[in-house]
Amino acid sequence: MLRDKYLSQESDENFPVALRLLPGRIRTDLHAVYAVARTIDDLGDRATGDRVAALTEFRADLREIWRSGSPRHAVLRQLVPTVRARAISPKPFEDLIEANLQDQRVHSYATYDDLIDYCRLSADPIGRLVLAVFGVDDPAVEALSDRVCRALQLVEHWRDVGEDRAAGRIYLPREDLARFGVVEADLDRPAATAPLRALMRFETERATDLMISGAPIVGRLRGWARVAVAGYVAGGFAAARALLRTDGDVLAQDPAVHRRDVLREMAKLLRPRLRTHGERA
Template sequence: MRSTSPGGHAADTDGLRAKRHAENFPVALKVLPGRLRSDLEAVYAVARTIDDVGDEADGDRTALLTEFGGELSAAFDGAEPAHAVIRGLVPAIRAGRVEYEPFRRLIEANLQDQHVTRYGTYDDLRAYCRLSADPVGRIVLRLFDVADPEAEELSDRVCTALQLLEHWQDVGEDYEKGRIYLPQEDLEAYGVTEDELGAAQASRRLRELMRFEIDRAAALLGSGAGLVGLLRGWGRLAVSGFIAGGLATVDALRDTNGNVLATYAKPGKADALAWLVWLQVGEPKTGRRSD
């Protein structure tokens, strides 16, 4: 099945499904009620399409992102969208379960990607994640009818951590695309040159840097894991799935011992499931589960 996507490109729904299954976390646990699963999958399809246009589309990506954002905004104003991924979001829009602002920030992040390829400081990178990652958590909380400042703040920590972990999985791939998310101040502090990011194996200095970055992201994820305790019902389970996927990704990244260039750190499903159970019955913590 294929459908129209921004700028006349075809959106491959099978491709979106494959990318959903390849994520570090379950986008929509199968045990969730049908409406919630549909809403989460629709949100993912829109967010993934925004990222794909920003990363992979042929032609003027800025224009394509602007076009997609305009059609998405119009859908929130009641217009009937042409793009299939936006049409999939219409039931949630019409029911008032999602708002446009978080999606606008996702588009802004991808527009920023078109001209910003380096981040000087960790704070600069965190500011980018507030556009590229945190809005997704806000959307998810809204779907579960959670409107609590403490929950939102913890959600932001979780989402930024998940984004950072994804960046640390993709250091070599991002470098090939001309982007470096490792803060320039950290590269300098560890004596790592940009050229080292394109090697087949991570240098000793890069491995040390990556262990530092992985631990920092893990600590941030752990600091947001208390979100689980603020939630009830399906929201608690769904968010636990996201955090469990992140914790399993931390495990996989740590298993590389910092050599993220030689091996793609793919989290194991069994590890993620074990973390999911732990989050439901134990105290959330960062690192491998205690036996």
């Protein structure tokens, strides 16, 4: 089955969307959402041929979920029961597709604010979908989720600087490259220069601060939603720590995230004293 392909990839993600301890129905719905999100990303990043056409065709088929209930694509057919059971809007999926369409025409960002605008399309929808699966409809919680998801997206970009450069994309804002004296050719080196290391430390710390500002979401949730979202946030903190361990040399070193680090961060987040604020031990 197509979905099995994407579930097998899930163990490679730093921020698993379906913790094994979650109830089966929730896991099934998160898996269905995840598989569609991965499909969209694969169409935008790995598809051969005309990626814009592929994304546009997939978007038309996605809309059939709400129009006829009978999309053609297997991964979308598996999403139909989840959409019906959780009353999920098409907007988060449409935004993910738009983010990937933007990737086809925009290959760098002038400012940090421009990059955050992109994250509103590429990152925010994931959190909104997770909250929808748990039946959470609270603007304040959604705003915190957006911060967490943007931070997760930034951390992912900073882990993949070399890979993105090879694909023709630079997510490091041009204003930051100039500020730290980094030129694009520095991203092609086998190891990071001193200015690039300083820039990566700065970007990692800024992403961590954004994660901290969204971490109070854990205290606003209850039950399985709280456990699942704590896992996302913990994964983000662990990934940021892994980046810092490279001392900014993301070209020569692999900022590997270890399960024990995620569990340690998760335990901190779930401590009772952290339920109402984002302070970390």
